[in-house]
Amino acid sequence: MKTVIVGCGRVGAVLADTFDRAGHDVVVIDPSTRAFDRLPSSFGGSTVRGDGTDEDTLRRAGAENADLFISLTEGDNRNVMAAQLAHESLGARRVLAKINDPVRAEAYAHLGIATLCRTNMMSDAVNAWLGLPVPDRPAIMAPSDAHAGDDHEPVDGGTGGADAGSGTFPLGAGPAAARIAGDREV
């Protein structure tokens, strides 16, 4: 499975390594070559130095028709733009962007890209740990079936992720089913 990760920070590096170990074809993009030092020496994927919001860079990295595209830089808007480029212009099948602003995270889930909001995830986790009420919301907000995802034949039978875990991607659930692990049984 072809995976592209934009942003080689802590999360990006860990995911890249995990996917690589699982035998997937991984490309990591970051404007700073030093960021790639976070990858272990055993990393067998490739690294591309460049700006993830630049279409040429994304093409060079092989984002065209990628099975999975994850944008994890520190800039919400950069992540949004990279993810939309990958999804709309390059035909990436499954696209996820980290958006720390809860308002934007929700808005873009409606606009067709799966979003991950650190603000929501962390505050929910803290509240759950304290035994306080936690809003019932997934850690990753996925586009509803009515939106994109339909046009790109998702890899494992629907972005809705109804049969999570049974797809070709062994690392787990479809986006809609992803939740903060174990904290909340509804």
Place this chain on the structure above:
Amino acid sequence: MFVLVVGGGKVGYYLTKELIESGHEVVLMEKDRVRADQIADEIGSVVIPHDGCEGKYLAEAGCNRADIVAAVTGDDEDNLVICQMAKHHFDVPRTIARVNNPKNESLFKHLGVDELISPTRMILGSIEQDIPVHELLHLAALGEGELELIEAHLQVGSPAIGKSSSELEIPDGCSLFAVIRNGVATPLRPETVLEEGDKVIAIGRTECEALLHEQLIGEGEGARAG
């Protein structure tokens, strides 16, 4: 008309000023506090010193009742997100984005931004108008600079149109080796008859250029190419 301007750089600043002068209701969002204060000192309390990309602050700025949102920051990704949030989250009828990288234009359009202003594209267009089109295009220098890869675009008036390449008087030390017709490149054979619109690719010594120009583009302008 209520206009929300995001980005208090030069463009946002002058835009806000002009809009106020023509009697519109304007709010300017600028995330840099120092810059925001500076503008507020001059043009009054229309400045909100917050990030216009953040949903919360857009709401506070009254984005939901804006007639127009103009995203004029220096960062394309910010301008895109501002317009998308305005359009899809706050139902703003008209969004305008400044686009710096001309390659982003089609994406922005596709993603629903109503109007794009690209300073880069405008300046580029203006420069290109001044460049004569009847010229040889230098594609690359080869060797130690003594050889050049050249493209000649055959347009009306070119003496080469209708001739086969063997009929052309190609200077020594120069070779025509390919022709691009309708986007397809094929090797140039002696019997290939050249047509208007063809792009002929040649390789040759720099001093052959004037003659090549004469043969492929036409006389009169050879001196300029050299």
